[in-house]
Amino acid sequence: xxxxxxxxxxxxxxxxxxxxxxxxxxxxxxxxxxxxxxxxxxxxxxxxxxxxxxxxxxxxxxxxxxxxxxxxxxxxxxxxxxxxxxxxxxxxxxxxxxxxxxxxxxxxxxxxxxxxxxxxxxxxxxxxxxxxxxxxxxxxxxxxxxxxxxxxx
Amino acid sequence: xxxxxxxxxxxxxxxxxxxxxxxxxxxxxxxxxxxxxxxxxxxxxxxxxxxxxxxxxxxxxxxxxxxxxxxxxxxxxxxxxxxxxxxxxxxxxxxxxxxxxxxxxxxxxxxxxxxxxxxxxxxxxxxxxxxxxxxxxxxxxxxxxxxxxxxxxxxxxxxxxxxxxxxxxxxxxxxxxxxxxxxxxxxxxxxxxxxxxxxxxxxxxxxxxxxxxxxxxxxxxxxxxxxxxxxxxxxxxxxxxxxxxxxxxxxxxxxxxxxxxxxxxxxxxxxxxxxxxxxxxxxxxxxxxxxxxxxxxxxxxxxxxxxxxxxxxxxxxxxxxxxxxxxxxxxxxxxxxxxxxxxxxxxxxxxxxxxxxxxxxxxxxxxxxxxxxxxxxxxxxxxxxxxxxxxxxxxxxxxxxxxxxxxxxxxxxxxxxxxxxxxxxxxxxxxxxxxxxxxxxxxxxxxxxxxxxxxxxxxxxxxxxxxxxxxxxxxxxxxxxxxxxxxxxxxxxxxxxxxxxxxxxxxxxxxxxxxxxxxxxxxxxxxxxxxxxxxxxxxxxxxxxxxxxxxxxxxxxxxxxxxxxxxxxxxxxxxxxxxxxxxxxxxxxxxxxxxxxxxxxxxxxxxxxxxxxxxxxxxxxxxxxxxxxxxxxxxxxxxxxxxxxxxxxxxxxxxxxxxxxxxxxxxxxxxxxxxxxxxxxxxxxxxxxxxxxxxxxxxxxxxxxxxxxxxxxxxxxxxxxxxxxxxxxxxxxxxxxxxxxxxxxxxxxxxxxxxxxxxxxxxxxxxxxxxxxxxxxxxxx
Numbered sequence: 042x043x044x045x046x047x048x049x050x051x052x053x054x055x056x057x058x059x060x061x062x063x064x065x066x067x068x069x070x071x072x073x074x075x076x077x078x079x080x081x082x083x084x085x086x087x088x089x090x091x092x093x094x095x096x097x098x099x100x101x102x103x104x105x106x107x108x109x110x111x112x113x114x115x116x117x118x119x120x121x122x123x124x125x126x127x128x129x130x131x132x133x134x135x136x137x138x139x140x141x142x143x144x145x146x147x148x149x150x151x152x153x154x155x156x157x158x159x160x161x162x163x164x165x166x167x168x169x170x171x172x173x174x175x176x177x178x179x180x181x182x183x184x185x186x187x188x189x190x191x192x193x194x
Numbered sequence: 195x196x197x198x199x200x201x202x203x204x205x206x207x208x209x210x211x212x213x214x215x216x217x218x219x220x221x222x223x224x225x226x227x228x229x230x231x232x233x234x235x236x237x238x239x240x241x242x243x244x245x246x247x248x249x250x251x252x253x254x255x256x257x258x259x260x261x262x263x264x265x266x267x268x269x270x271x272x273x274x275x276x277x278x279x280x281x282x283x284x285x286x287x288x289x290x291x292x293x294x295x296x297x298x299x300x301x302x303x304x305x306x307x308x309x310x311x312x313x314x315x316x317x318x319x320x321x322x323x324x325x326x327x328x329x330x331x332x333x334x335x336x337x338x339x340x341x342x343x344x345x346x347x348x349x350x351x352x353x354x355x356x357x358x359x360x361x362x363x364x365x366x367x368x369x370x371x372x373x374x375x376x377x378x379x380x381x382x383x384x385x386x387x388x389x390x391x392x393x394x395x396x397x398x399x400x401x402x403x404x405x406x407x408x409x410x411x412x413x414x415x416x417x418x419x420x421x422x423x424x425x426x427x428x429x430x431x432x433x434x435x436x437x438x439x440x441x442x443x444x445x446x447x448x449x450x451x452x453x454x455x456x457x458x459x460x461x462x463x464x465x466x467x468x469x470x471x472x473x474x475x476x477x478x479x480x481x482x483x484x485x486x487x488x489x490x491x492x493x494x495x496x497x498x499x500x501x502x503x504x505x506x507x508x509x510x511x512x513x514x515x516x517x518x519x520x521x522x523x524x525x526x527x528x529x530x531x532x533x534x535x536x537x538x539x540x541x542x543x544x545x546x547x548x549x550x551x552x553x554x555x556x557x558x559x560x561x562x563x564x565x566x567x568x569x570x571x572x573x574x575x576x577x578x579x580x581x582x583x584x585x586x587x588x589x590x591x592x593x594x595x596x597x598x599x600x601x602x603x604x605x606x607x608x609x610x611x612x613x614x615x616x617x618x619x620x621x622x623x624x625x626x627x628x629x630x631x632x633x634x635x636x637x638x639x640x641x642x643x644x645x646x647x648x649x650x651x652x653x654x655x656x657x658x659x660x661x662x663x664x665x666x667x668x669x670x671x672x673x674x675x676x677x678x679x680x681x682x683x684x685x686x687x688x689x690x691x692x693x694x695x696x697x698x699x700x701x702x703x704x705x706x707x708x709x710x711x712x713x714x715x716x717x718x719x720x721x722x723x724x725x726x727x728x729x730x731x732x733x734x735x736x737x738x739x740x741x742x743x744x745x746x747x748x749x750x751x752x753x754x755x756x757x758x759x760x761x762x763x764x765x766x767x768x769x770x771x772x773x774x775x776x777x778x779x780x781x782x783x784x785x786x787x788x789x790x791x792x793x794x795x796x797x798x799x800x801x802x803x804x805x806x807x808x809x810x811x812x813x814x815x816x817x818x819x820x821x822x823x824x825x826x827x828x829x830x831x832x833x834x835x836x837x838x839x840x841x842x843x844x845x846x847x848x849x850x851x852x853x854x855x856x857x858x859x860x861x862x863x864x865x866x867x868x869x870x871x872x873x874x875x876x877x878x879x880x881x882x883x884x885x886x887x888x889x890x891x892x893x894x895x896x897x898x899x900x901x902x903x904x905x906x907x908x909x910x911x912x913x914x915x916x917x918x919x920x921x922x923x924x925x926x927x928x929x930x931x932x933x934x935x936x937x938x939x940x941x942x943x944x945x946x947x948x949x950x951x952x953x954x955x956x957x958x959x960x961x962x963x964x965x966x967x968x969x970x971x972x973x974x975x
Contacts, residue, residue: 059478061477066477069423069424069476070432075418075420075421076418080597081901081902082480082628086902116416117417118417119416120416122412122413122416125415125416133412136407136411136872138276139277140276140548140596141411142597143597144414167912170909173909176598177548178875178877178879178880178882178908179875179876183910184914
């Protein structure tokens, strides 16, 4: 166990964990965050995605000890229930989810892409989302929401 | 945020203790039918019937409470899995009681307060709760009761009263008015459900039938929704399980010293062949599960996958069943001008939920509380009681949403895991399955081998249809008394439901097509009554259920999808043989008006060009384009669907591009058209993933499709085809299910489109590029 500082959603947190602990468990169990979720624990599906300095990473395979000093943003840090981020709002407007379990992967991966590439082509969106899963297959609406947000900026 | 943070708290807010309800008795005035109980072993999705338990569903108070502030709290046994039923049920109650959606609070699937409605599955939530019984009838009963109370209070006859926004007033004098809150003020109705209280006609709906946005959407999108994975209770520990290394392996010994140095380890738990670890922290539990040395016997050995379909045909024991048998099929086929013979193959497929399953259990002092994403809170309550040796009344199961399950995923088994581990340590335990735990030990959707022989006369009209299928089964839903039907119960020592040999006997009572084993084109004549959708009189449908090496259970459109793939492609083969247009040929053999109308609607929307398949300009090289269609009466009576798929096939590589799906659906009166579209879109694309890539694989000892690299689900980045939905809203018939109709049609429509494009027939799912190449080669030879 080791004491470490994490900056998550704009707040500093001190946690006492084994530095090898995947970041996901720290976010879920120590910080009680609900956005990032355990999908596969293998970095294959995207459910645990968080932004690290704006880059989408898979928190289930990222040891917590490797991201001290890195600004982490989870799905709940993007916007609030009352004031969702415009990308989140686009998902609400398009009703772009069914069970919602995949949303961290979909929204945050899209966010990282759109921050880098404000007006991506369809092929670029597809490439960015190539290893993100949604098993309810709400794809049609999700892609529409991403495009809506990209076009509306 | 959760929609309902705690059901008991919500009821307390409604100033109504559900415990008082328990004392309620009363004559049975509403029939709670045991629908679909006759479904064949292994594909049973239920139970679906609403049962009398400690919450008596004959009592209005079991369903509805009205608080002094006018809030309507409704309890339901049909819960939200992502399909939109929470919002739709809220609309139903709001509409029936003329209150805004925001004033209705739904409590879902908590055995402390909700009626026992069996399982949320099988496209049965809408038929159960939106027709003249259960939740819908409770709301209608409440409205009638409120009108009578108001009539007495205001001294105005009921027929001169009107309801607006939860306030009842005299039509002639609106100053004479009283609100629901004033009338009821948190007291109980203390009455039975009325069998005669009229539902609002669809023409008077203002909330139901509207595209009301999902009530849970903002919380999900904001990352604040509470899933079962997010449930945290005081003093909670973390557990993981250690499953056997091979199918059929049994435990010889566990070396607890192997995990002695894992920090935070609380206990290694062994019960029969069940092994689990409990630790203070989740990561510690993961490490302990990985490090624990356990000795197991060798597995039982698995049949080679390459020969599996042939193997299935010879498995014993076999439980055989006729769905229909006119006893003249062999003679009629012998007289036919031509007989088309086909064999269709369908693999085991996994639910493969996004989230590996999770549950939290608190078993202490002879009582248990489970937070579970099970589809079956009451059956799970009974199963947990059996597993733990507790009286069923001492177990409470509280539904919390998991990842979309699409049927019997790991939610039930992980609930048992959590219960066993919590009982062993006497503290609350949260269990998170690993991806491998989830996918290697699921109750898979069943594999199928389907032989068909279809005879046509000289005019090309079908005169006989013979169907014979083999499908493996082991376990299934645990129901109320079979915890061994899922892996944890079995490991803990409970027997799964096994196939018992039974010869097929004559069908005598009525035609039941709840598994869609009979094609839509047969008459379905039993005992003088014909319940089939088609015109073919000579008909035989025989199924063989045989033992499975793996656990099986309902996966979205269980058996219905596999059967429809075989029927609808076979029909297409026959149409091609007689050089008939596939749409016209279907219509020629259908007599069910609603099925005919969805076929016509989809053909019109797709601008279907009437001609035989394959397409006349087809060449054996280059890019080929085609279209295919399929239709079904889901479960024989639970919704009508038709689909057209448009595809391009790269014949050099076998790669398939799907350019468009057109889907027409008739599920009776539509509760929420946007929700229905979402189900059509998601079902269609999930069906596409299942048709193109998904297949459970195994070696000599164990399942090898255990993650997203070995089990091939289409990711978000694939080339998503356009989907056009045509909704046929019928308000003169009962409301039917809609969550499984579209997915049922996809493999068939795609197979038929590939044939139309290339002249190559796909008879085995999934349609991988390699298999498409093989079919293209076979066409040349």
